[in-house]
Amino acid sequence: MISKIDAKKKISELVEQINYHDELYYKKNYQEISDEEYDKLRRELLELEKNFPEIKLKNSPNKTIGKIDNNQFRTIKHNSPMLSLNNAYSIDEVESFYNKTFNSLNKNFLILAETKVDGLSASLRYENRKLKIGLTRGDGVKGEDITRNLEFVEGIKKKLPSEFPENLEIRGEIFIKKNIFEELNKKRKDQGKPLFSTPRNAAAGSVRQLDPEIAKERKLSFYGYTVIGDKSFFGNSISKIRDILKIFNFSLNHPAKLCSSLDEMVKFYKKVRDMRSSLNYDIDGIVYKLDNIEEQKKLGQTARFPRWALAHKFPAENAITTLKEVSFQVGRTGTITPVAILGEVTIGGVKINRATLHNQDEIRRLGLSLGDTISIQRAGDVIPKITSVVKKSIRPVKIIFPEQCPSCGSELYRLEKEAAIRCINISNCKEQNISSLVHFVSRNAFDIPGLGERQIRIFWNKKFIKNFSDIFLLEDKVINKKIILKDIEGFGEKSISNLFEAINSRRNVAFDRLIYSLGIRHVGQGIALIISRKFQNIEKFLSYFIESKSEEKIEGIGEIIINSVTSYLQNSENFEEIKKLLKIINIKYESNISNKFTNKVIVITGSFQSFSRKVIEKKLIEKGAKISSSVSKKTDFLFCGEDPGSKLEKAEKLNIKILNSEDVIEEIND
Ligand code: AMP
Numbered sequence: 001m002i003s004k005i006d007a008k009k010k011i012s013e014l015v016e017q018i019n020y021h022d023e024l025y026y027k028k029n030y031q032e033i034s035d036e037e038y039d040k041l042r043r044e045l046l047e048l049e050k051n052f053p054e055i056k057l058k059n060s061p062n063k064t065i066g067k068i069d070n071n072q073f074r075t076i077k078h079n080s081p082m083l084s085l086n087n088a089y090s091i092d093e094v095e096s097f098y099n100k101t102f103n104s105l106n107k108n109f110l111i112l113a114e115t116k117v118d119g120l121s122a123s124l125r126y127e128n129r130k131l132k133i134g135l136t137r138g139d140g141v142k143g144e145d146i147t148r149n150l151e152f153v154e155g156i157k158k159k160l161p162s163e164f165p166e167n168l169e170i171r172g173e174i175f176i177k178k179n180i181f182e183e184l185n186k187k188r189k190d191q192g193k194p195l196f197s198t199p200r201n202a203a204a205g206s207v208r209q210l211d212p213e214i215a216k217e218r219k220l221s222f223y224g225y226t227v228i229g230d231k232s233f234f235g236n237s238i239s240k241i242r243d244i245l246k247i248f249n250f251s252l253n254h255p256a257k258l259c260s261s262l263d264e265m266v267k268f269y270k271k272v273r274d275m276r277s278s279l280n281y282d283i284d285g286i287v288y289k290l291d292n293i294e295e296q297k298k299l300g301q302t303a304r305f306p307r308w309a310l311a312h313k314f315p316a317e318n319a320i321t322t323l324k325e326v327s328f329q330v331g332r333t334g335t336i337t338p339v340a341i342l343g344e345v346t347i348g349g350v351k352i353n354r355a356t357l358h359n360q361d362e363i364r365r366l367g368l369s370l371g372d373t374i375s376i377q378r379a380g381d382v383i384p385k386i387t388s389v390v391k392k393s394i395r396p397v398k399i400i401f402p403e404q405c406p407s408c409g410s411e412l413y414r415l416e417k418e419a420a421i422r423c424i425n426i427s428n429c430k431e432q433n434i435s436s437l438v439h440f441v442s443r444n445a446f447d448i449p450g451l452g453e454r455q456i457r458i459f460w461n462k463k464f465i466k467n468f469s470d471i472f473l474l475e476d477k478v479i480n481k482k483i484i485l486k487d488i489e490g491f492g493e494k495s496i497s498n499l500f501e502a503i504n505s506r507r508n509v510a511f512d513r514l515i516y517s518l519g520i521r522h523v524g525q526g527i528a529l530i531i532s533r534k535f536q537n538i539e540k541f542l543s544y545f546i547e548s549k550s551e552e553k554i555e556g557i558g559e560i561i562i563n564s565v566t567s568y569l570q571n572s573e574n575f576e577e578i579k580k581l582l583k584i585i586n587i588k589y590e591s592n593i594s595n596k597f598t599n600k601v602i603v604i605t606g607s608f609q610s611f612s613r614k615v616i617e618k619k620l621i622e623k624g625a626k627i628s629s630s631v632s633k634k635t636d637f638l639f640c641g642e643d644p645g646s647k648l649e650k651a652e653k654l655n656i657k658i659l660n661s662e663d664v665i666e667e668i669n670d
């Protein structure tokens with residue numbers, strides 16, 4: 001335990017830091033540290049204040065919920081306080097919440113789990129069923145009057161349905177959809193304005209705008225999650241409130257699930273955490289709420305948060321750091337990719353010192369130079385990317401693109417209509433060669449554990465492996481004493497035999513994996529799957545592209561891809577290599593994948609809150625469905641989102657099975 005003097009010093013340091021960041025966050029809608037770092041500061045302070053209650057400072061941020069900028073908006077007292085939520089970062093903390101709830105109620109209970117929308121909270125006050133006042137959360141007791149800025153927010157109703165009580169308050173979250181955020185930043189970039197670092201900051205900045213015209217341009221959205229006031233019309237639980245709001249066409253945050261056990265809560269959390277990048281709005285966690293309102297009252301609240309709810313936060317995705325250097329990598333198709341070398345930061349427990357920069361246009365778009373302070377984002381397993389420049393360096397250094405391939409020295413080209421610069425020395429560029437081998441053995445391709453970039457580099461340098469087939473010939477060569485592995489550092493007898501075992505276990509490969517493994521430009525996993533289903537076997541596949549040059553179109557595959565596959569296969573080196581491979585591997589063909597969408601014709605109409613249509617299409621194709629753009633007698637299902645077009649009418653006439661957006665979420669998450 002630290003001494004009282006040290007504690008006092010530390011507390012005042014923390015208070016100062018937190019107040020500084022609060023000031024930025026609440027008044028300037030701007031962040032210099034990640035949410036995770038911020039929460040850490042707050043926790044540290046809370047802990048110290050608990051251990052040394054006598055030195056709690058007057059200006060401690062733990063005394064208030066938020067901040068109000070008195071200079072901007074008129075403030076109005078909330079009908080009932082707008083509280084914050086208690087946060088949890090681990091399953092243990094969720095379990096302890098669950099157990100506490102059980103101990104207080106002494107009986108089984110239901111928990112509604114829903115997404116925690118990362119925007120800013122708003123309270124909409126209706127009088128005589130008309131929208132009267134909209135308030136921000138402010139400090140929880142008083143909020144800022146943002147009514148003028150709500151006029152054009154999608155999802156906010158000006159009038160309540162006549163069945164609703166006359167006076168009511170709807171609480172929810174104002175946010176900006178991801179695609180709109182991107183458009184907004186693009187426009188700001190073109191206009192030379194500073195970029196918003198996250199959709200949340202953009203939403204906050206737009207709502208707290210004195211000029212309603214600007215708020216209107218920003219295309220904000222609103223999801224409601226509860227009502228305040230006379231709830232008798234809605235029933236006695238939050239899930240019922242949500243049901244009724246939904247029936248009356250209010251916009252709600254999806255997905256949500258009513259859970260009857262801790263296990264179900266955690267499952268839902270994990271499921272949403274893993275699919276959240278496909279949602280069109282940012283979320284920073286799951287909120288668990290005791291469903292029954294009487295039970296909520298029993299548990300009550302503290303000054304800062306209700307005891308009946310908990311926010312289970314996702315690991316942070318954003319961090320702020322500096323751009324130290326840019327290096328240039330040669331990809332498997334010769335593309336030169338700039339890679340940002342960063343000051344090391346930790347995001348969600350993972351150390352990060354690199355980020356992808358895609359291409360020259362991306363660097364220009366971001367307005368990036370060496371030395372800049374930048375915001376980075378990491379979503380799931382994907383490579384982190386730079387989202388914006390937070391602060392320009394005082395001495396910025398221009399990023400210069402190479403004119404020769406950093407691997408083979410040949411001249412680089414920028415093909416027409418392409419953002420990428422590439423090395424076209426296909427067969428003799430070492431890095432291209434190595435990258436395509438690394439791709440070939442990677443997880444979604446042949447998936448050979450123990451054979452990664454490091455090993456491939458060693459084998460390549462020793463000329464043991466040059467082509468794909470060499471991987472499967474490695475063991476024979478060792479047996480025949482043509483090559484010796486055991487003298488190489490890190491290749492003991494055990495690891496060599498493990499390696500061979502891994503390689504041999506992968507001689508049976510699914511057809512779509514094989515196609516993907518070849519690393520043909522524009523042929524990702526999805527396209528490989530479509531191709532594999534279309535051609536059914538490798539002979540048909542090869543002959544389509546090589547011999548017959550058929551005119552027949554392939555659904556879901558455009559000209560660019562066809563050309564790319566054709567030129568890949570018509571290159572005799574590639575073709576010979578595939579023939580060699582076929583002698584030493586076995587292709588597994590899909591015989592009976594069947595689920596309810598296999599071979600079904602599906603038409604999609606309207607928009608979906610939770611998924612973009614592209615994502616839905618991709619998932620359906622994975623399930624073997626065919627996507628069609630118009631409804632006919634042949635259509636099996638219509639996926640119907642919000643604001644459906646005339647397709648809905650037609651489908652109804654033809655008696656086609658219609659799935660609404662709730663069903664769609666269920667189905668495609670299966
Ligand atoms: P915090 O911002 O960490 O204090 O968390 C509390 C805030 O989460 C609330 O004031 C709401 O603005 C926000 N929030 C986002 N989604 C939800 C939700 N589904 N239910 C309740 N609060 C939510």
Ligand code: ZN
Nearest residue numbers: 405408423429
């Ligand atoms: Zn090269």
